[in-house]
Amino acid sequence: MAVMTMRDALNQALREELARDGDVFLMGEEVAEYQGAYKVTRGLLEAFGPKRVIDTPVTELGFAGLGVGAAMAGLRPIVEFMTFNFSILATDQIINSAAKMLYMSGGQFNIPIVFRGPGGSAYQVSSQHSQALESWYAYCPGLKVVMPSTPADAKGLLKSAIRDDDPVIFIEQERMYGMKGEVPEDEDFTIPLGVAEVKRAGTDATIVARSLMVPAALKAAAELEKAGVSCEVIDPRTIRPLDIDAIVASVKKTNRVVVAEESHPFCGVGAEISAEINERAFDYLDAPVKRVSAAYVPMPYAKNLEQLAIPGFEQIVAAVREVSYLD
Amino acid sequence: MSSQTTDRRQRMSAGAAGVIDGPKDRTDKAPGPRGPQSEDLQEDRQTLVDLLHQMLLIRRFEEKSAESYSLGKIGGFCHLYIGQEAVGVGAISAVRRDDYVITSYREHGQALAKGISADAVMAELFGKSGGCSRGKGGSMHLFDKSVNFLGGHAIVGGQIPLATGVAFASKYRGTDQVTLCFFGEAAVNQGAFHESLNLAQLWKLPCIYICENNKYGMGTSLERAMSSHNVADKAAAYELASEFVDGMDVMAMRRATQRAVERARKESLPTLLEARTYRYMGHSMSDPGNYRTRAEIEKYQERDPIKLFTATLKENKVLTDRDLSDMEAAIKEQIEQAVRFAEKSPEPDPKELYTNVYANP
Numbered sequence: 032m033a034v035m036t037m038r039d040a041l042n043q044a045l046r047e048e049l050a051r052d053g054d055v056f057l058m059g060e061e062v063a064e065y066q067g068a069y070k071v072t073r074g075l076l077e078a079f080g081p082k083r084v085i086d087t088p089v090t091e092l093g094f095a096g097l098g099v100g101a102a103m104a105g106l107r108p109i110v111e112f113m114t115f116n117f118s119i120l121a122t123d124q125i126i127n128s129a130a131k132m133l134y135m136s137g138g139q140f141n142i143p144i145v146f147r148g149p150g151g152s153a154y155q156v157s158s159q160h161s162q163a164l165e166s167w168y169a170y171c172p173g174l175k176v177v178m179p180s181t182p183a184d185a186k187g188l189l190k191s192a193i194r195d196d197d198p199v200i201f202i203e204q205e206r207m208y209g210m211k212g213e214v215p216e217d218e219d220f221t222i223p224l225g226v227a228e229v230k231r232a233g234t235d236a237t238i239v240a241r242s243l244m245v246p247a248a249l250k251a252a253a254e255l256e257k258a259g260v261s262c263e264v265i266d267p268r269t270i271r272p273l274d275i276d277a278i279v280a281s282v283k284k285t286n287r288v289v290v291a292e293e294s295h296p297f298c299g300v301g302a303e304i305s306a307e308i309n310e311r312a313f314d315y316l317d318a319p320v321k322r323v324s325a326a327y328v329p330m331p332y333a334k335n336l337e338q339l340a341i342p343g344f345e346q347i348v349a350a351v352r353e354v355s356y357l358d
Numbered sequence: 359m360s361s362q363t364t365d366r367r368q369r370m371s372a373g374a375a376g377v378i379d380g381p382k383d384r385t386d387k388a389p390g391p392r393g394p395q396s397e398d399l400q401e402d403r404q405t406l407v408d409l410l411h412q413m414l415l416i417r418r419f420e421e422k423s424a425e426s427y428s429l430g431k432i433g434g435f436c437h438l439y440i441g442q443e444a445v446g447v448g449a450i451s452a453v454r455r456d457d458y459v460i461t462s463y464r465e466h467g468q469a470l471a472k473g474i475s476a477d478a479v480m481a482e483l484f485g486k487s488g489g490c491s492r493g494k495g496g497s498m499h500l501f502d503k504s505v506n507f508l509g510g511h512a513i514v515g516g517q518i519p520l521a522t523g524v525a526f527a528s529k530y531r532g533t534d535q536v537t538l539c540f541f542g543e544a545a546v547n548q549g550a551f552h553e554s555l556n557l558a559q560l561w562k563l564p565c566i567y568i569c570e571n572n573k574y575g576m577g578t579s580l581e582r583a584m585s586s587h588n589v590a591d592k593a594a595a596y597e598l599a600s601e602f603v604d605g606m607d608v609m610a611m612r613r614a615t616q617r618a619v620e621r622a623r624k625e626s627l628p629t630l631l632e633a634r635t636y637r638y639m640g641h642s643m644s645d646p647g648n649y650r651t652r653a654e655i656e657k658y659q660e661r662d663p664i665k666l667f668t669a670t671l672k673e674n675k676v677l678t679d680r681d682l683s684d685m686e687a688a689i690k691e692q693i694e695q696a697v698r699f700a701e702k703s704p705e706p707d708p709k710e711l712y713t714n715v716y717a718n719p
Binding site for chain 2: 056082087088090092093094095096097098099100101102103104105106108123124127128132133134135136137138139140141143172173175195196197272
């Protein structure tokens with residue numbers, strides 16, 4: 032184990048998988064000579080050369096589709112979006128090509144590709160550079176969607192995503208690149224896609240959180256502990272496939288649940304988890320499922336408004352108190 | 359640039375600021391009786407006969423597709439290739455079996471030319487398990503990995519970045535395989551086309567982009583959709599090699615593609631070919647074609663690619679009337695057999711609904 036940032040954990044995963052499989056290559060804007068807009072790809076050009084680590088022009092639809100085509104011919108591309116905001120330009124290739132190719136070819140062409148990069152809220156970069164898009168991609172059959180919340184998860188999940196034979200959307204939280212944690216250095220360390228993890232065990236209420244909301248949920252749980260409420264924090268880690276069984280098992284134990292997310296509530300992943308809980312564990316609930324989500328507005332620039340738009344631990348604490356009928 | 363037409367008719371169009379010079383338009387060769395010239399026929403007899411056979415097979419296959427669609431045997435959208443046979447047949451005849459072909463939704467003919475059996479294509483149109491995509495793709499999504507036919511794709515221009523990536527993979531792996539990418543002229547207005555050409559020339563990828571300019575994007579004529587009418591000229595913006603090709607002349611298509619294939623295989627360079635062609639039928643089976651006249655269609659039918667090539671082969675004593683009638687009879691039987699196969703092939707098992715969504719579910 033070594034303590035490192037999420038940025039370095041991701042870098043280690045990329046480095047190990049590039050070394051492990053010659054069919055793996057990395058491309059995107061500024062990934063090579065510039066060393067990555069967020070320095071996730073630092074040193075990879077020097078280690079693997081320009082054939083494997085490729086700077087692209089600003090042409091998201093073009094290089095996303097090029098990656099899918101390369102995957103049709105058997106390569107295993109890792110396509111970095113400088114931020115997932117720019118993936119919107121490439122959605123035709125992600126959704127109509129990558130997600131559907133295996134199905135519409137009757138099983139002949141799987142697409143082993145990873146689309147990765149930062150997503151979710153960032154610091155004061157306003158509406159077009161600060162948004163959570165996981166529900167867009169999770170909606171489409173054929174895509175897998177991964178959102179790590181710790182450096183160790185980031186490394187283990189990214190390695191699994193690169194080795195996976197399906198297209199994977201891998202969303203790294205932009206505010207979390209500098210977050211530190213212990214990371215296994217074993218090159219065989221992977222975390223399977225589709226397996227949730229209980230980040231904190233508890234008995235009185237379940238908080239389902241992913242990505243940036245995991246540290247917020249853990250902080251909320253610590254706060255609630257003082258009030259005598261024992262919270263279980265469960266992180267699905269992958270949105271597709273979703274480990275709903277683990278979430279339902281936790282809810283059956285605690286009988287109360289809050290789903291926290293930094294994305295919009297309408298048609299969001301939290302809405303889906305809430306619906307699943309209602310279908311599978313309604314009789315176990317002692318209170319309605321409560322969601323904590325971002326405001327349903329484009330992200331504002333002003334610091335005070337931005338803080339109001341993104342949920343934090345205070346809202347999670349309030350939500351747990353509400354489902355626990357403490358107020 | 360041997361196939362480049364020289365007729366540059368100056369067009370005039372009224373701009374907002376008054377009458378200005380319009381784009382220089384390399385229009386079609388004037389309709390004439392001549393097709394492929396005898397000096398073009400350097401191939402052995404079998405190769406020449408095969409080219410005609412493939413065009414005729416596609417023509418009859420598509421006529422049967424239209425009939426089957428009218429009978430309700432084929433559902434959804436069904437885009438026919440009638441009139442454009444020389445483009446797919448000539449181009450694909452210039453590549454190897456292990457080269458890649460990727461194309462649009464108007465791809466029955468190219469699928470047959472690349473070597474998918476008429477049985478498997480017809481069964482796919484019928485939505486049967488014996489289809490080349492096991493009934494899950496349909497008319498617009500024919501695939502066959504065994505002959506490197508990488509699909510029909512149904513978002514206009516969507517296959518162009520894909521083709522660029524397939525060519526990237528060949529270069530990455532150091533194989534000498536080339537990729538043929540077909541698309542209609544309407545796709546040229548999509549960003550995907552321009553982004554792909556830029557990447558292909560920037561990274562020197564062995565991809566051959568073949569624009570089948572059939573004059574209409576659905577019901578909208580090229581003149582109503584494209585500010586500059588010469589697709590091949592657009593390659594200049596990315597410093598690609600390009601050629602105009604008579605898309606009604608199967609030998610011209612074969613020759614131009616051979617030149618492009620050589621460039622791709624030996625120098626790893628892309629090429630843009632603009633094949634001037636014409637579709638006789640509607641955009642799809644549901645299109646009555648009210649946007650053009652019968653006279654216009656007949657004008658192009660005078661230079662029908664099958665008629666022209668048949669005449670050339672007969673003139674040059676490559677083919678007799680007897681050979682031709684034998685060929686027609688054999689193709690008729692092959693198509694009837696394909697329909698029998700498609701009729702008999704079972705529907706996909708209901709369990710297939712949930713298979714192939716993920717490779718690792």
